Amino acid sequence: MDKLLQLDKVSFAYTKQTIINELSFTLQRGEIGCLLGPSGCGKTSVLRCIAGFESITNGEILINDTCVSRGNYSLPPEQRRIGMVFQDYALFPHLNVSANIGFGLHRSNKTEKKQRVDEFLKITRLVEVAAQYPHELSGGQQQRVALARALAPRPDLLLLDEPFSNLDVGLRERLSQEIRSLLKELGITAILVTHDQAEAFAVADKIGVMHAGKMMQWDSAYDLYHRPANRFVAGFIGQGVLLPGRIHSSGKVEITAGILTENIWLSCQPDCNIHQTDGLVDVLIRPDDIVHDDHSKLRAVVLNKAFRGADILYTLQLAKGATVLSLIPSHHNHAIGEEIGIRLEADHVVVFEQSSVENYSCTSEPP
Numbered sequence: 001m002d003k004l005l006q007l008d009k010v011s012f013a014y015t016k017q018t019i020i021n022e023l024s025f026t027l028q029r030g031e032i033g034c035l036l037g038p039s040g041c042g043k044t045s046v047l048r049c050i051a052g053f054e055s056i057t058n059g060e061i062l063i064n065d066t067c068v069s070r071g072n073y074s075l076p077p078e079q080r081r082i083g084m085v086f087q088d089y090a091l092f093p094h095l096n097v098s099a100n101i102g103f104g105l106h107r108s109n110k111t112e113k114k115q116r117v118d119e120f121l122k123i124t125r126l127v128e129v130a131a132q133y134p135h136e137l138s139g140g141q142q143q144r145v146a147l148a149r150a151l152a153p154r155p156d157l158l159l160l161d162e163p164f165s166n167l168d169v170g171l172r173e174r175l176s177q178e179i180r181s182l183l184k185e186l187g188i189t190a191i192l193v194t195h196d197q198a199e200a201f202a203v204a205d206k207i208g209v210m211h212a213g214k215m216m217q218w219d220s221a222y223d224l225y226h227r228p229a230n231r232f233v234a235g236f237i238g239q240g241v242l243l244p245g246r247i248h249s250s251g252k253v254e255i256t257a258g259i260l261t262e263n264i265w266l267s268c269q270p271d272c273n274i275h276q277t278d279g280l281v282d283v284l285i286r287p288d289d290i291v292h293d294d295h296s297k298l299r300a301v302v303l304n305k306a307f308r309g310a311d312i313l314y315t316l317q318l319a320k321g322a323t324v325l326s327l328i329p330s331h332h333n334h335a336i337g338e339e340i341g342i343r344l345e346a347d348h349v350v351v352f353e354q355s356s357v358e359n360y361s362c363t364s365e366p367p
């Protein structure tokens with residue numbers, strides 16, 4: 001694999017307000033990356049810097065190992081070989097579908113242009129509506145036109161800014177999977193911006209979780225969920241609760257809320273000093289770590305429940321007062337206030353040091 005895009009300690013400011021703060025990540029050729037984070041954390045600004053619409057204040061952006069942006073230099077957007085799909089699609093209303101798709105092909109002759117437009121009409125399943133205008137199309141069709149228009153000039157990199165946000169949930173899910181298949185088939189390297197985790201998980205190979213202009217973690221969906229680098233990522237990705245715990249000198253972790261009968265082994269990074277901090281930690285417990293078991297001695301009271309179709313997400317209160325979440329198959333339909341049996345079934349847990357501002361995330365592994 002080779003690097004297609006590299007951001008190295010990129011910073012960007014509007015007037016004096018820092019918007020992006022020493023952000024770094026790398027995307028390999030053919031990979032799909034996603035920037036995920038709360039509103040205003042700077043996701044769109046990162047795309048605009050990569051596209052060359054904004055000048056960065058520090059750091060470097062490289063595409064195909066060539067620097068396109070640094071503090072005092074910015075290659076013009078039209079020379080970056082980048083395609084963009086915006087939230088509102090930005091289709092030209094006075095041009096029909098074919099003309100919209102062909103818009104960026106000004107370097108091709110007439111025959112080449114027609115061939116390329118026909119190819120992308122087919123790829124994006126728009127042949128039947130080729131002569132129609134944007135206002136005559138559904139939201140999903142408009143989005144496919146925007147995608148075809150961005151892909152037709154064969155860019156090195158495709159940037160997608162919240163491309164599904166105007167579509168209803170069902171269509172979003174279907175189109176996000178369709179787009180992933182299409183990009184993979186064509187071998188296109190792409191970055192998607194979204195604040196929807198399900199969308200990021202469905203489309204991306206690598207996900208960057210951003211917070212206040214900083215990259216909190218750039219990783220696979222699996223590692224973001226199971227090995228979050230800090231408390232922000234642990235709270236932002238998936239669901240779960242942090243329960244107080246204690247690390248024993250044996251290297252095992254105990255959850256003081258009393259949900260463990262046996263302690264779990266813990267393995268930490270070499271630079272982690274968690275064992276020297278009186279062993280006080282917060283242990284991340286995910287809803288899938290707590291299973292329903294009628295025979296368990298550990299009892300919990302149903303505080304709340306959210307029906308999810310196949311499962312119900314229960315909020316449960318333990319005897320010692322702590323609250324946990326549990327994802328239980330929905331045929332186990334318990335009433336609020338009912339007491340049920342539960343047990344912890346976790347292959348691994350993640351812990352964070354309680355006392356330090358620094359966040360150490362340690363993951364337990366079987367001995």
Ligand SMILES: Nc1ncnc2c1ncn2[C@@H]1O[C@H](COP(=O)(O)OP(=O)(O)OP(=O)(O)O)[C@@H](O)[C@H]1O
Binds near residue numbers: 039042
């Ligand atoms: N033209 C501008 N002038 C000044 N500040 C701006 C401008 N555009 C964006 N900002 C600020 O930059 C910050 C990051 O905005 P950006 O749009 O990159 O965030 P985002 O993560 O994409 O947000 P959202 O998910 O809401 O689209 C915000 O605080 C925003 O107010």
